[in-house]
Amino acid sequence: MALVPFASQGQEALAWSRTAAEPPAFALRSGDQEVATLLWARPGGSLASARTADAAWSLKRAGFLQPTILVRAADGPAPIARLSAHFTHHEIQIGGSPAYRLRRAGRLVPAWRVTTDRGVELLHIEPVAEGRTLQGGAVVVAPGAPPDTLLLAVLSWYFIVLSWFEDEAIETLAPYEGPDPPLARGSR
16 A cells, blocks of 8 residues: 555544564554554564655664664654654654653553643544453544644554563563462472
8 A cells, every 4th residue: 555645644633553563563554544653673682674655664672771763764864853762751853943842641550641842732542452452552642732643643553562572571571470389399
């Protein structure tokens, strides 16, 4: 399916949908039109590529305790955007524009918000799961959102998906949390 320009579509209600399981791939749709794709290079990795009608980017996470996500134009070595992860919020810098903030909408709410540095909400993103598997997400764009909105939506979704996969991995590796099993005979 050919990607259509973001500006030509209704931007109020968008949806990410999973298009492949391994490696993970997602498409951002406005109605039945695709405006962006996001594809991981391999399962379990952090390198991904994104495409729109007007641009192609690579996204990669680096760092452990204070992770950073860098976005580069597909044909350029210099980052064009950066997401710096912090404990309570995450900061997005695109070029020389003022910083944006990405944070959860609430403690018990799985949704995320992208706001200006003054707290004005630009994007509201709500992941949709089937069981424990992330299948997509609803994206609501505020009226008058900036020209960087599509890049904000792609970068935010990339971060949300990585966070989801890390949470799944932790749950899979978590030890059994039931009563202690009885000791085997002769183990005392």
